[in-house]
Amino acid sequence: MKETPIRVLVVDDQAIVRKGICALLAEIDDIEVIGEAGNGVEAVAQAAVLKPDVVLMDLVMPVMDGIEATHRITRDQGLRVLVLTSFAGDDKVFPAIKAGALGYLLKDSMPDALLQAIRQVYRNEPSLHPTIARKVLYEMQQPAQQPPTPDPLTDRELEVLRLVAQGISNREIADHLVVTEATVRSHVSNILSKLHLANRVQATLYALQEGLTSLSEGLQNSER
Numbered sequence: 241m242k243e244t245p246i247r248v249l250v251v252d253d254q255a256i257v258r259k260g261i262c263a264l265l266a267e268i269d270d271i272e273v274i275g276e277a278g279n280g281v282e283a284v285a286q287a288a289v290l291k292p293d294v295v296l297m298d299l300v301m302p303v304m305d306g307i308e309a310t311h312r313i314t315r316d317q318g319l320r321v322l323v324l325t326s327f328a329g330d331d332k333v334f335p336a337i338k339a340g341a342l343g344y345l346l347k348d349s350m351p352d353a354l355l356q357a358i359r360q361v362y363r364n365e366p367s368l369h370p371t372i373a374r375k376v377l378y379e380m381q382q383p384a385q386q387p388p389t390p391d392p393l394t395d396r397e398l399e400v401l402r403l404v405a406q407g408i409s410n411r412e413i414a415d416h417l418v419v420t421e422a423t424v425r426s427h428v429s430n431i432l433s434k435l436h437l438a439n440r441v442q443a444t445l446y447a448l449q450e451g452l453t454s455l456s457e458g459l460q461n462s463e464r
Contacts, residue, residue, distance in 0.1 A: 245272040246362045249292040251283040251309070252324075253301040257347075261296065261324075264351055271358060280304025280312075287313045293362050297341070299325040299332050307335045314340030314438065322361045324354070333372055337445070340438045343367030365409055366441040391434055398452065400427040404440050405447035 248265060250273055252258040262273045275290045277283040279301045287295055295313055299306035310321045322343035323336050336344060343361040345354060357367035393401065396417075403413045410424045417424070428440070437443050 243270060245270050246358060247272055247274045247290070247293045248358060249273075249275045249277065249283070249286055249290060249295045251277040251280075251286075251296060251301075251306065252298040253278050254298075257298075261354075264354070265358075268355060271355070280306060280309030283309045284312050287317055287319055291317075292319065294358050295319055295321045296358070297321050297323050299323060299327060299336060307332070307339050310336060310341050311339035320361050320364065322357055322367060328372065337368075337441055338438075342439050342441055344372050344441075363409060364440070366407060366439075366444055368441055368444075393431060393434060397427055397431050397434075400424065401431050401443060401447055402452050404428060404431075405444040405452060407444075 248271055250258055250261050250265070252261065255278070258276055258278070262276065265271050265273050274292055275286045277286045281304045283295065283297065283306075284304070295310075297306045297310055297313075301309075306323065306325070310323070313319050314321055321339075321341045322345065323341045324345050324347060325332065325336075326347045327333075328346055333344060342364070343357050343366065345357045345367065349357075360367040399417070400413060403416065408416070410421050410428070413424045414421045428443075431437075431443060432439070435443070435446055437446060
């Protein structure tokens with residue numbers, strides 16, 4: 241039986257770029273473009289109606305930028321966002337991740353990297369190149385909006401966090417720990433709640449900051 245394709249909403253204010261991405265994705269069997277948007281307002285509206293599996297989000301757009309659109313889509317609709325942009329500066333990278341983006345890719349990446357990133361984000365796995373991770377880690381200076389809960393992570397939650405920070409999927413973590421995927425999902429949910437984090441990317445960056453994993457290990461699966 242053929243698997244249901246990954247449903248993607250493509251958001252970019254430049255029509256030629258948007259059409260080029262759509263043409264590329266149209267050739268891929270396991271990915272289907274279900275809509276397009278030319279600015280953040282359109283993206284939020286389209287996402288609410290179409291409920292895509294992945295929103296491929298440009299950042300610099302008129303009317304509403306991609307960072308605000310990402311925040312609204314992830315916060316209000318619970319959808320996965322993969323940023324695709326030309327900008328790698330800290331004024332774009334960190335706010336996009338804080339807004340809830342699960343992946344961050346540059347437009348000069350190879351097509352295969354885009355396809356891999358879409359599939360990773362669809363699986364709820366971070367897709368963030370270690371170079372971007374380093375920039376975010378070294379340059380982010382904004383304090384958290386609220387401090388971590390006084391309730392500390394358990395030993396098992398710390399173990400799960402280290403594995404998450406290595407880019408390992410829930411299924412692989414479950415196999416490694418000899419538990420069910422549901423148990424892993426529960427641990428991940430508890431970790432994000434206790435640390436006031438939005439997703440696995442932010443959890444990975446937290447683990448890097450706290451020395452729970454290294455840059456060579458963190459997000460290593462993004463390059464596979």
